Amino acid sequence: xxxxxxxxxxxxxxxxxxxxxxxxxxxxxxxxxxxxxxxxxxxxxxxxxxxxxxxxxxxxxxxxxxxxxxxxxxxxxxxxxxxxxxxxxxxxxxxxxxxxxxxxxxxxxxxxxx
Amino acid sequence: xxxxxxxxxxxxxxxxxxxxxxxxxxxxxxxxxxxxxxxxxxxxxxxxxxxxxxxxxxxxxxxxxxxxxxxxxxxxxxxxxxxxxxxxxxxxxxxxxxxxxxxxxxxxxxxxxxxx
Numbered sequence: 001x002x003x004x005x006x007x008x009x010x011x012x013x014x015x016x017x018x019x020x021x022x023x024x025x026x027x028x029x030x031x032x033x034x035x036x037x038x039x040x041x042x043x044x045x046x047x048x049x050x051x052x053x054x055x056x057x058x059x060x061x062x063x064x065x066x067x068x069x070x071x072x073x074x075x076x077x078x079x080x081x082x083x084x085x086x087x088x089x090x091x092x093x094x095x096x097x098x099x100x101x102x103x104x105x106x107x108x109x110x111x112x113x114x
Numbered sequence: 115x116x117x118x119x120x121x122x123x124x125x126x127x128x129x130x131x132x133x134x135x136x137x138x139x140x141x142x143x144x145x146x147x148x149x150x151x152x153x154x155x156x157x158x159x160x161x162x163x164x165x166x167x168x169x170x171x172x173x174x175x176x177x178x179x180x181x182x183x184x185x186x187x188x189x190x191x192x193x194x195x196x197x198x199x200x201x202x203x204x205x206x207x208x209x210x211x212x213x214x215x216x217x218x219x220x221x222x223x224x225x226x227x228x229x230x
Contacts, residue, residue, distance in 0.1 A: 033218055042118075042204050042221035043157070086155060092217070095162065098210030099145050099169035100217050104157040 006089050006105025013079055014113050021087060021108040022073040029091030032065050032072040033102070037086045046087075047074070079112050086110070117141050118222040120205050126228045127195055135190045135225045137205030144210035145169070146188035147219060148180060151202040160203075163188050164210065195229045202226050 006023045013019055023032070031050050035043035047058050049065035049072060056063055062075045072089055089105040118139045127133050139146060147170075148160040162170035163182045177193040188205060206219040 031217070035221075037155075040223075042206075042223045045218055045220065048218045088157065090157075095170050097167065097169045098164040099147075099162040100208055100219065101159055101162070101170055102149075102157075102219060107155050 004089060004091055004103055004105040006108060008108055009106070010109040012111045012113060015079060015081060017079055019076040019079055019110060020073060022071065023089035023105045024071040025091055028069040029093060031092035033090040033092060034063050034074045035088045035090060037088065043088060081112050081114055084110055084112050118205055118207055118220050120222040120225050122225060123223060124226050126230065129195055129197060129229055131195050132191070132193045133195060135203055137188050137222060139186055139207040141207055141220060143207035144185060145208050146182065147206040148188065148190050149204040149206060151204060197229050200227055200229045
């Protein structure tokens, strides 16, 4: 089946530093999504990317959809303590009849040291 | 107002029991899903329903049976629970928009199932 390789697995950074994480795939996806999961909560959508080459920002977050549709990165600028959590990339494919399937990366666990 | 809500949030039960997890969404979405997150935080799709019709049915033991009474609800029933069923189960929903934008999934808070 499809697999996403997400790196790094974990990061420890100082507050104020910039963060970068990425995902690669052997398969093409029509849509790339980035989610954040806090402990005890469900994944929350951060950014959705629909077009190859698209660069999208959401506050301090910036993500890009690779030209080949097989990769994406997420950058967080000037990290703050509440950025702590697990970040997941997800490739989305259309399964027909209005249904979309997400294939998730294994997550990047971010720790921010005040 | 909670967009995708699941109950219960925690469920502890003995092996062999039958249990259900309920999910409701008030987003007006057409499609609902169940995902499973294992102990290593890996998320994998189990089922999807569009307007009460089963669309995706991944390789899941047939002890797991989704039921959708209407398009705003998708419940997950699990028979003869096993230790390996312990995980966090997430309900999600998305809007049907063909193959383009605004199709991303919104997730509930999860149900942590512990089988003892």
